[in-house]
Amino acid sequence: TGYCTSGQTSGEQCNQTVQSTGAIVCTQTGCKWPVIEYTGGPSQPGDSGGSMYIPGATGQVFARGSVIAGNGTTSFAEPWSRMSSAMGVSIAL
Numbered sequence: 001t002g003y004c005t006s007g008q009t010s011g012e013q014c015n016q017t018v019q020s021t022g023a024i025v026c027t028q029t030g031c032k033w034p035v036i037e038y039t040g041g042p043s044q045p046g047d048s049g050g051s052m053y054i055p056g057a058t059g060q061v062f063a064r065g066s067v068i069a070g071n072g073t074t075s076f077a078e079p080w081s082r083m084s085s086a087m088g089v090s091i092a093l
Helices: 080-087
Strands: 003-007 011-027 030-039 051-055 061-070 075-079
Touching: 003 061, 011 061, 011 075, 030 061, 061 080, 075 080
Parallel strands: none
Antiparallel strands: 003 011, 003 051, 011 030, 030 075, 051 061, 061 075
């Protein structure tokens, strides 16, 4: 619990609860696995690409993923670890 997302349509939504880090989600563009499955405030059309993070100490946040889909109850995010590995990037402090 305590995860936040930030999307173009929904804005910032906190107190999201991760249900699984090994979920599968299928959309019209195909299926993705493993992805983060979470609940607590559904993502809306236009939120895709928004960040998923967990707040840390004052002024800190820790990247966990990027919003990719939702069905009105459950939402899904691509894990940051997969994105950073695939792109060869890291977060500079």
